[in-house]
Amino acid sequence: MSSKKIVILYGSETGNACDYAYILSQKLNRLHFKHTICPLGDFIPSDVLECRYMFIICSTSGQGELPVNARKSSSATEQQSLWSFLKQKSLPHDLLNHLKVSFLGLGDSSYPHFNYAVRKLHERFVNQLGAIELFDRLEADEISMAGSNKGTGSGVESVYFEFERRILKLLSEKFPTRLVNGERIKRIAIDDEIYMEPSSYLMLDDELDMETSSTKPVKFKGDSSVKYGEVSKNLRITNNEHFQDVRQFTIKMKDNENYNPGDTIALYPCNTDEDVEKILKVQPEWLKVADKPLKFSNGVQNNLLEGGVIVPLTLRNLLNYQCDIMSVPRVSFFMKVWPFAVDKSRLEKGQDQLDQQREKLHQFAVDEDMQDLFDYCNRPRRSILEVVEDFLSLNLPWKYILDYMPIIKPRLFSISSGDSDPSIDLTIAIVKYKTILRKIRKGVCTNFVANLKIGDELRYKIHRNNLLDKVNCKSPFILISPGVGIAPMMSLIKSNISGNIHLFFGNRFKDSDYLYQETLEEWEKSGKINLYTAFSRDRVNSPDVKYVQDVLWKKGQELTEIIINENANIYLCGSSGKMPIQVRLTIVEMLKKWGSFADDKEAEAYLKKMEADHRYLQETW
Amino acid sequence: MTLGDRLGLILIHPAVTTVPGLLEAKKLELSKKNYVIGDQFLINKLNDNSVTLEKDKYDLIYYLTPEKVEDIKFPVKLIPVIQSALKTNGSFYGLTEAFKVDALVNGFEIVSVEDNDYHWIKKAGSANANVVQLKTKKKLGNEVKSGKLPTFKSKLPTFKKKDAGNNEQVVKLSVEDVEDDLDDDPEVSNELLSKAKFFNSLSLNQDAEIDENNLIKSTDGDGITMITCGKTNTKKRRACKDCTCGMKELEEEEIDNIRTQQDKVVQFTSEELTEIDFTIEGKLVGGCGSCSLGDAFRCSGCPYLGLPAFKPGQPISLSSISDDL
Numbered sequence: 001m002s003s004k005k006i007v008i009l010y011g012s013e014t015g016n017a018c019d020y021a022y023i024l025s026q027k028l029n030r031l032h033f034k035h036t037i038c039p040l041g042d043f044i045p046s047d048v049l050e051c052r053y054m055f056i057i058c059s060t061s062g063q064g065e066l067p068v069n070a071r072k073s074s075s076a077t078e079q080q081s082l083w084s085f086l087k088q089k090s091l092p093h094d095l096l097n098h099l100k101v102s103f104l105g106l107g108d109s110s111y112p113h114f115n116y117a118v119r120k121l122h123e124r125f126v127n128q129l130g131a132i133e134l135f136d137r138l139e140a141d142e143i144s145m146a147g148s149n150k151g152t153g154s155g156v157e158s159v160y161f162e163f164e165r166r167i168l169k170l171l172s173e174k175f176p177t178r179l180v181n182g183e184r185i186k187r188i189a190i191d192d193e194i195y196m197e198p199s200s201y202l203m204l205d206d207e208l209d210m211e212t213s214s215t216k217p218v219k220f221k222g223d224s225s226v227k228y229g230e231v232s233k234n235l236r237i238t239n240n241e242h243f244q245d246v247r248q249f250t251i252k253m254k255d256n257e258n259y260n261p262g263d264t265i266a267l268y269p270c271n272t273d274e275d276v277e278k279i280l281k282v283q284p285e286w287l288k289v290a291d292k293p294l295k296f297s298n299g300v301q302n303n304l305l306e307g308g309v310i311v312p313l314t315l316r317n318l319l320n321y322q323c324d325i326m327s328v329p330r331v332s333f334f335m336k337v338w339p340f341a342v343d344k345s346r347l348e349k350g351q352d353q354l355d356q357q358r359e360k361l362h363q364f365a366v367d368e369d370m371q372d373l374f375d376y377c378n379r380p381r382r383s384i385l386e387v388v389e390d391f392l393s394l395n396l397p398w399k400y401i402l403d404y405m406p407i408i409k410p411r412l413f414s415i416s417s418g419d420s421d422p423s424i425d426l427t428i429a430i431v432k433y434k435t436i437l438r439k440i441r442k443g444v445c446t447n448f449v450a451n452l453k454i455g456d457e458l459r460y461k462i463h464r465n466n467l468l469d470k471v472n473c474k475s476p477f478i479l480i481s482p483g484v485g486i487a488p489m490m491s492l493i494k495s496n497i498s499g500n501i502h503l504f505f506g507n508r509f510k511d512s513d514y515l516y517q518e519t520l521e522e523w524e525k526s527g528k529i530n531l532y533t534a535f536s537r538d539r540v541n542s543p544d545v546k547y548v549q550d551v552l553w554k555k556g557q558e559l560t561e562i563i564i565n566e567n568a569n570i571y572l573c574g575s576s577g578k579m580p581i582q583v584r585l586t587i588v589e590m591l592k593k594w595g596s597f598a599d600d601k602e603a604e605a606y607l608k609k610m611e612a613d614h615r616y617l618q619e620t621w
Numbered sequence: 622m623t624l625g626d627r628l629g630l631i632l633i634h635p636a637v638t639t640v641p642g643l644l645e646a647k648k649l650e651l652s653k654k655n656y657v658i659g660d661q662f663l664i665n666k667l668n669d670n671s672v673t674l675e676k677d678k679y680d681l682i683y684y685l686t687p688e689k690v691e692d693i694k695f696p697v698k699l700i701p702v703i704q705s706a707l708k709t710n711g712s713f714y715g716l717t718e719a720f721k722v723d724a725l726v727n728g729f730e731i732v733s734v735e736d737n738d739y740h741w742i743k744k745a746g747s748a749n750a751n752v753v754q755l756k757t758k759k760k761l762g763n764e765v766k767s768g769k770l771p772t773f774k775s776k777l778p779t780f781k782k783k784d785a786g787n788n789e790q791v792v793k794l795s796v797e798d799v800e801d802d803l804d805d806d807p808e809v810s811n812e813l814l815s816k817a818k819f820f821n822s823l824s825l826n827q828d829a830e831i832d833e834n835n836l837i838k839s840t841d842g843d844g845i846t847m848i849t850c851g852k853t854n855t856k857k858r859r860a861c862k863d864c865t866c867g868m869k870e871l872e873e874e875e876i877d878n879i880r881t882q883q884d885k886v887v888q889f890t891s892e893e894l895t896e897i898d899f900t901i902e903g904k905l906v907g908g909c910g911s912c913s914l915g916d917a918f919r920c921s922g923c924p925y926l927g928l929p930a931f932k933p934g935q936p937i938s939l940s941s942i943s944d945d946l
Binding site: 045065087136162195197372380386389391576 | 817836847849880913918929
């Protein structure tokens, strides 16, 4: 019985598109519409043949591209993604004419390339490959200045709910009945007060002896591409006085594996024992089963396959390694858990307080105006753990935990070590910040990294990006990287990709966060690289330049010459936001001023050509 | 052959003879499952047409090969032949996901409950969903037929009912609950057959890709659905990562103000704290009574904003909230 006839696909940067997709998925489930939901990048191209209804929710990355999880498969294998398959020139114009499709784009019109991703998808799917659009696409704007909610003063969520209403109406009208035991009955939605049991859930495994299960070291099974390594270095490389803790973090591979400059590593973080202990204690039914062996009632769910499933399977291990209890809860979390707000035994004001909590959680789950949820969770970056601690009426059944709890996702880091070095070097900025919550917020993965000791084991996967396949290494390289953007540049330089490298490196202060200072200055001395630095908050050591783009401009004439006459490659890496835009503008201005083009248009066309020829590469996050 | 026995066919890869006992073991296994192996043929006989198969004859066809699962080669032109030789709902074992497209375009359905039970099933020829028999492991009960779930309260959410004892309710949705009556027109199936070839050559060829930039038309922004009613408000914006407009400073100021406010309430010594019962209304702050309930219920100017909900009779635990940057 195929479930791929109806498919929800999402491309998500920050998780919003993903959450809307899961909200839609819940609504379809309640109407008994079986379907598949996954990131656009993980959908197998040939499954398109089975699909009849495809609903796509997609945000746009900073540069107008599809988000990574829409472009690429999350598995480390070279599985071709649907998007790269559909971009092939040779496809016929009616390839998708069996497919009905609807699009929702999430964007922010204060950035350029507003909703480019969904427009690209729309153009290719509908206009070029013949998919049938169920209704005109929706484009949501964060600031309601453009798109579907232009001038309405309504937020992105109201655009989503319009999308949802249309889809549910359409499907319900087309399929007003359903078959149960061969009998045709009216299709009626299951009440939202009822929790829908997932197809597989956890249960106690009486066959396994507890002793053996709790003493074994943990392993992950089911994903053969997962690798293990040992921490061999975890060194803070910014001055202790400096606010930002940046680590040089080295992993010794257990099984050597090839990689190239530009490749990334996915690290699988886990939660701290203290946080796990807290949630076990705050949930009345959890602690007593925490270390008992568990099994799945009906096999492992798909969303656990990537990265593998923990063995031995216990609640404590799941909370430690798989359940993202420190993430900020999404609407879909509240949709699932609010029916479990039933316990008044721990509430000082009894039934009144229970009703109050239940109503509040329900409101977070269904309110189309998400302002309260936003103020309570998103703004202060409140974790699921903290929500559960605040709402003592929640009595969550552990057996469904993998259904309502988000799964910890691996985080990607650029590799800093040279070609296939068995010690993988990473450059990691530890994330910490203040919100109104008393407790300092910490990034789940970087906090995990910060606490690792030499000799600790960790789980990873190398993702191949084939950066150098497209690049002409005989030409000079202009590397531009403020801050931790230096990470992949270190790999390129160590791998000796070129004898002609110009590195533009920006930091705040020369004495506090000048990463890899000694190494870089040595390389400059030995002629391995030409180094140009900028220190944005350091007037003494960087009197006339603030940012990397200022040094670029200063060296503009020289650089323009090697760009035009020697076909230099430009590789830009670092934080997204204004930096990549400023750098690009600077390069356009350089080309205009020193490039002897007939007019501005030609200079801009030249840069576009560079991008098309993979001579202007950018990796920003 | 007794009643209830089902007729099977084994197709054999020529190299099966290199693994003694393989064939016998398979036959034994199938006979335990009440299959009578009526025929066995070498696959190459079928391939060169020296053997032909009767239509709708077998309940099961098993392709036996000593090849590694990932290396299995099979002449795909035989897949329709096998389909035709199977009875409706008959099973075909032995090929892998690599042949999925051919399976689907030839009217098979793929079943993989567990890894070692991967097989294909010949779907009914007709697109009439009414005749499709649905296996049902779990019966949902009367509620399904009446279209109503009996455990429902009349209206949700009924918070006013004090002693309704908000018990959570769980409904089980088994795979079998969901029918598959979104079936195709025969036309569509034929079309898919011709499309399958594009999906077979999944070789990544960078050069043959279209240029994404050309997908953006200047008319974009036209042809979109405008929403008509928006009940929601635009959220307070958050400052960008590299904010220069001053918003970030405002946000930081707000955060600092609230944290300073917190300092006033948490900077008691633990001794002092034990003397304050936060749960007594009006004891420390005004009489709204919501201070102990947590941020979700606190007023916007509440001095406890950002602190956890308090437990009855207990002071704020400093150890749970103190932390350094």
